[in-house]
Amino acid sequence: MKNNLLILSLLCFILSCKESDKTTVDSTKVLDTEVIEVAKDLEQEKEITTAELKKKLTGKGYQIFDYVDEKTKDTILMQQYFIAFLKRGVVRNQNEEEANRLQTEHLAHLGKMYELGYADISGPFGDDGDIRGITIYNVPTLEMADSLANADPMVKAGRLEIEIHPWWAAKGFPLR
Template sequence: MKNILYLGLLILGMLSRSYAQKTNAKYDHLLADSLGADNYGMKYYTFVLLKTGATKITDKDSVNRLFDGHMKNIQRLAKEKKLIVAGPFGKNERDYRGIFILNVKTIKEAEALLSTDPAIKTGLLISEITLWYGSAALPLYLEASEKVNKFEF
């Protein structure tokens, strides 16, 4: 009985060591804190799927003005570091138009930011919002993206 207990404790000790977490030697707590990272280097964002809305506008100048405002709003939100990722989809049968990843933790905050977009306000685009858990380093992408754009929008 004593040997079985000893063997059980030995196996338990080996298992606990094999699953023990190791501290990352490259961990930079100041950077992690500045980005709002948790212990796994992650944080919550809001993921926005933009789809074709129900509003139909036939006047091309009006549509162009709305989408010009949409692009200016994207640029403003990126400068404010609220918008981390934005981009359109190619043609598809699901009416998907593009995505945003917003650097906010709640759907309510995302809705407030999206309400400033003229294409969404008029119903040309509609949004589906969900929380997304991703790398806290994602905002660093913005710094690099500014250096690879040959032309400005």
């Protein structure tokens, strides 16, 4: 199910790319190909072993480690992700029309990141604090996460600023 969702998301993104988005797409073309390859591999192998997954992830440059869960005796694979905090930026003087346009472009950018497989989850915080929201990037390096996060139209306009930190999570564990 998760693999089908990833493939569907990738296809939606590819079909929805606009000419104006060429800069972001061109700067991530190599990663696009890698994401598509991983998605195809996962679709072909419904039951991929931990050893195979480790080999694929490390081959793509991801940082990982594993441990054995004492209770279940299962091997848990941990992967490094990058969590981007979207913070209130210093440029907040856009008129309502411009702010609405930026918000639309911001949501499209985050949707594209999810569809390409670069981001696993994004969302705003429920208060009106300086940290406005987060995005968790599923890419091999901090530099890639930083580049993708800074391609956000809200960041480019100065309405949001990015702060990124490495973050570890168990591979394949869902939110609950």
